[in-house]
Amino acid sequence: PCVRLWNDVLLVSVLKGQNVLGYRMDKGKKDVLFEPISVVQLRSELLQHQHRFQQLRDLVPFFFCLLGNFSSAIMNLFPPANAPASRFSPQLFLVFLRIFQTATAPKLMVTHMEQLCSSSATWEPIEAAEPMKCVDLVKFALRAQRFSSSVLSDSQCWTSLLQIVNSPALPAPSPQFLHDAQDVVKSLLCEKVSNMPIPRTFLEVYPDQALLLLVTGALGAQILDASLSPALPVLSTFKGNLWALQWLFESLAQSKEHFESIRQQITLEAANTTESSLAAGWIQSSQQQSLPEAT
Numbered sequence: 001p002c003v004r005l006w007n008d009v010l011l012v013s014v015l016k017g018q019n020v021l022g023y024r025m026d027k028g029k030k031d032v033l034f035e036p037i038s039v040v041q042l043r044s045e046l047l048q049h050q051h052r053f054q055q056l057r058d059l060v061p062f063f064f065c066l067l068g069n070f071s072s073a074i075m076n077l078f079p080p081a082n083a084p085a086s087r088f089s090p091q092l093f094l095v096f097l098r099i100f101q102t103a104t105a106p107k108l109m110v111t112h113m114e115q116l117c118s119s120s121a122t123w124e125p126i127e128a129a130e131p132m133k134c135v136d137l138v139k140f141a142l143r144a145q146r147f148s149s150s151v152l153s154d155s156q157c158w159t160s161l162l163q164i165v166n167s168p169a170l171p172a173p174s175p176q177f178l179h180d181a182q183d184v185v186k187s188l189l190c191e192k193v194s195n196m197p198i199p200r201t202f203l204e205v206y207p208d209q210a211l212l213l214l215v216t217g218a219l220g221a222q223i224l225d226a227s228l229s230p231a232l233p234v235l236s237t238f239k240g241n242l243w244a245l246q247w248l249f250e251s252l253a254q255s256k257e258h259f260e261s262i263r264q265q266i267t268l269e270a271a272n273t274t275e276s277s278l279a280a281g282w283i284q285s286s287q288q289q290s291l292p293e294a295t
Contacts, residue, residue, distance in 0.1 A: 003039050014112050015047075020089045022114040037109055044111045058084040058113045065099050068129035070136075078143055078194060084113070085147040090154035091117040093144050097160060100137055103129040135203070137164055138211050139196045142218055146194060155230050158219060162237040165212040169240030173206040178247055181210070185217035212244050220251045224258050231262060232269040 004011045010033050013019035023032040035043075061084060064073035077085045077096070088096075095116045099105050106121035132140070141161045145152040172178075184202050191197070203210050216238075222228060238245035252259045 003035060004033075014114070020087050020092065020114050022112075040111050040115075041109060047111070058087065059110060060084075061096070062105075062110070062113070062116060065096075065105055065129075066126060068103075068126050070100055070129065070132060074140060078147065083147055085144050087113070088144055088148040088151050089114070089117070090151055090157050093141075093148065093151045093154075093157055094160055096144075097137070097141060098123075099126075100132040100140060101164065103131045134164060134208070134211055135198065137161075138215060139198070142196050142215070143194060145218070146196075152222060153226060153228070155228060155234055158222075158228070158234045159237060161215055162219070162234060165208075165215050166237045166241055166244070170208050170212065170244075172241075172243035173209045177206055177209070178213075178243075181213045181217075181247075182251065185214050188214060189218055189221055209244075212241060213247065216244050216248050217251065220248050223252060223262055224255055227261075227265075229265065230269055231265050232273065235266065 006012075010019065010024050010031055013024070014022060014033055023030055025031070061073040061076040064070070064076060073096075077083065092113055095106070102123075103126050104123045105126050106116060106118065107124050108115060108118060108121050110116060138161070141157075145157075151157050173181075181202075184199070188196070188198065188202075198210075198214065219228075219234070223231075228234065235245065238248075249259070252262060
């Protein structure tokens with residue numbers, strides 16, 4: 001691979017954080033940023049010698065991850081200004097979610113964030129690190145959604161998060177808890193503070209179910225605000241917790257138009273896959289139960 005000049009258009013956009021994908025289309029051809037590791041290391045050293053830390057600052061959270069210091073990594077992902085999380089692509093979000101969930105990290109030499117998304121990287125355990133608790137994973141994910149619209153709207157990001165809170169299958173909480181959770185979740189999601197505080201009282205009786213409902217409520221808010229496609233893989237994560245899926249549909253049924261839209265979307269997706277019967281059948285069942293109450 002060639003060594004690019006410092007003023008190369010693609011290289012400059014990547015170093016400034018304007019391009020988080022590492023490629024651009026040039027006259028119909030895909031230009032991918034790829035250089036030998038020796039060049040990458042020299043660039044990193046030179047940037048540090050020149051005190052050009054803006055280009056390296058986004059990597060600080062990853063370096064804290066490698067030290068096993070996840071709390072500092074989170075702090076540096078969400079500073080008050082110019083947060084690295086605001087430049088998250090869905091792929092980058094999934095990398096950090098995997099790091100925090102598994103306490104493993106890709107073995108890479110990197111000079112910019114998008115290099116963390118390398119599919120060929122070997123993942124290894126982080127010394128002295130422990131996987132994050134589920135509540136902290138949920139807080140991280142919901143904060144990332146607030147900072148990055150691409151993460152918020154990405155189906156795979158939702159699927160990965162919901163797989164965490166939907167596993168293992170959980171017994172349904174009491175009807176009263178399900179009823180009260182509607183207001184609690186709505187209130188939490190309307191909070192403007194970035195650190196997403198979750199009241200201890202909400203987690204006391206049904207901690208796992210409460211986290212599932214919080215993420216489910218966030219999903220419902222996104223569906224009501226914008227489309228989510230594909231939707232079937234996301235809803236299929238509820239196969240072990242159909243009570244939570246019904247809770248979602250009851251909240252969506254507040255808007256007949258949106259409920260009908262998501263039902264039609266799932267029906268269309270279901271027609272093109274063999275893994276459709278559960279979600280499609282449940283949508284139809286929930287429509288019959290919930291739509292009469294819609295406003």
